[in-house]
Amino acid sequence: MRSKTNVLGVNKRLFIYLVGIALTFCIFIFLLSINLIGYSVKEKCKIAQDKYAGDCVESLISYLDDEKNGYYSRNSAIWALGQLGDERAMPVLNKYHTGYNGEVINRSEALSQLEIERAIGYMEGNLNITKFFWLTEDDIASKKSE
Numbered sequence: 001m002r003s004k005t006n007v008l009g010v011n012k013r014l015f016i017y018l019v020g021i022a023l024t025f026c027i028f029i030f031l032l033s034i035n036l037i038g039y040s041v042k043e044k045c046k047i048a049q050d051k052y053a054g055d056c057v058e059s060l061i062s063y064l065d066d067e068k069n070g071y072y073s074r075n076s077a078i079w080a081l082g083q084l085g086d087e088r089a090m091p092v093l094n095k096y097h098t099g100y101n102g103e104v105i106n107r108s109e110a111l112s113q114l115e116i117e118r119a120i121g122y123m124e125g126n127l128n129i130t131k132f133f134w135l136t137e138d139d140i141a142s143k144k145s146e
Helices: 011-050 056-065 070-083 087-096 113-121 137-144
Strands: none
Touching: 011 056, 011 070, 056 070, 056 087, 070 087, 070 113, 087 137
16 A cells, blocks of 8 residues: 655645645735735825826826925835836936936835835836736726826
8 A cells, every 4th residue: 555645755636635725825915015015105105196187107106206305205105106117207217217226225214226226127018917907997997098
């Protein structure tokens, strides 16, 4: 009779069960993260739209461009623009882009060049897989109507 301890000295059924639990947990964390990113982007849009006219992207651009807003919140606008990946934000991002030199900065004291480069990268075609999960049909329809 063959032993059931084929995989790493563990019962095969137990091993499959543990792998299933691990995969389920990873999928749960991935979906939770995507949901939180989408919620955060929409929250940043609402904050910008409460202060500036236009759709989400236009109001985030205005928010970023207004130097009366603090660096931390302007960096959040850069992040949200990057997540949205709308090319209308390229001119304002290029305006503030001086190049990332690897220096760690305090997001409350300066605009993050790393965040600007990431946002520009998403607009130039770098893969941002999370937006495909939280971008709604209304968001897509508003992009098509522009």
